[in-house]
Amino acid sequence: MGASRTLHLSPQIVLAGASRLLRCLPRGVAVKCSMAANTVKVAAAQMSSTNDLMTNFETCSRLTKEAAAAGVKLICFPENFSFIGAKEGESLKIAESLDGPIMQRYCSLARDAKTWLSLGGFQEKSLDDGHICNTHVLIDDSGNIRNKYQKIHLFDVDVPGNMVYKEGSFTTPGSDIIVEDSPAGRLGLTVCYDLRFPEIYQELRFQHQAQVLLVPSAFTKVTGEAHWEILLRARAIETQCYVIAAAQTGKHSENRESYGDSLIIDPWGRIIARLPDRLSTGIAVADIDLSLIESVRARMPISEHRRPDIYRRSA
Structure with missing residues (x-):
């Protein structure tokens, strides 16, 4: 031979x-x-946060170590990953600046695990004591805060058959669109209720060249059953981006329950990772293939077919 x-x-x-x-x-x-050249492993975490800061951190730490051992370079956690209050006003009491001990603990976690962390929905101190910012924090694998996005669309909603939410009563809305480059591509940062407003995702894709959209969430059980998957797939299809949607799940307290179903969706709208149990704690892992983004966009060049001049004139 x-x-x-x-x-x-x-x-x-x-x-x-x-x-x-x-x-x-x-x-x-x-x-x-x-x-491997254009492929990066990512994970969407799922958990049931409570009003116990240390227990929540221990869960995040365990999932981060599990993801890092699997070769994950970016792990995304859901909205309110570090704290979900059981009583009104608890979020205001525990709110901190990003250089406080709560967030610095997560910076150390990212550095020790050598992986990027997307931390959606942190209770960041606002300019006045009566409000917080719902802040999506992005930490790199050296433990440095690379960027932050403050939630623009606040959840002031009367959920059918459920309860009334008034996030705007204690939260200051953000005003900036945020993208950040990472090993998993150019990331567009959003939080939960933003998902219902396609304009922000159009802006991230067509004005800021996002490749991966992050949607950390704590969807209610009622709204999740009705709209969660279909909205996420729509955002992926209409922007030709990957979508990573880390979700809170299960009962957090007597008064609050989340839908779960963490998903990773590709630019063609296909679900490429989800937990087998919608209510379990764990991670859904998939590969981000940057060449697939290029291929989908080349074959269906919607960026070239858009007519924003006509849209604005018709408004």
Whole structure:
């Protein structure tokens, strides 16, 4: 037998049917399939936060270590990951600045695990004692806060058959669109109720070139059953972005329950990762393939077909 030969397969060939090709290769051919160049492993965490800061941190720490051991470079946690109050006013009492001990603990976690953390819905101190900011914090693998987004759309809603939420009564809305480059691509930061406002996602994609949309959430059980998956898939399809949606789940207190169902969705709108149990604590893991984003956008170039000049004139 002569010297062995090596056949290099593109990711497209691998995905299209490498298993059939392998059965047809002559003996002595070693196959090397490299898909790592444009691929980064990410995770969407799911948990049931309570009003116990340390217990919540221990859960986040365990899930982060689990994700890091699986090679995850970005793990996304849900809204209110560090605290969900059981009584009115508790969130105001525990609110801190980003250089306070609560967030610095999570910075140390990211540094120790050598992974990026998306921390959605942190109770950040506002300018006055009667309000907080609902802040999505992005920490890099060195433990540095790379950026923050303050939730723009506040959940002031009478949920059918459920209860009335008045987030605006104690939360100061943000006013800035935020993107940040990361190992998993260009990230667009949002929080929960933002999901119902497609304009912010259009802005992130077409004005700020986002590739991955982060939607940390604590959807109610009623609204989650009705709209969670369909809204997430719509945002992915209409922007041709990956969507990572980390969710709170289950009962947090007597008065509050979240839907769960953490999802990762690709730019074609396909669900590529979800937990097998909508109510469990754990992580859903998938690969972000930047070449897939390029392929979807090239084949259906909606960025070139948009007519914002007409949209504005017709408004």
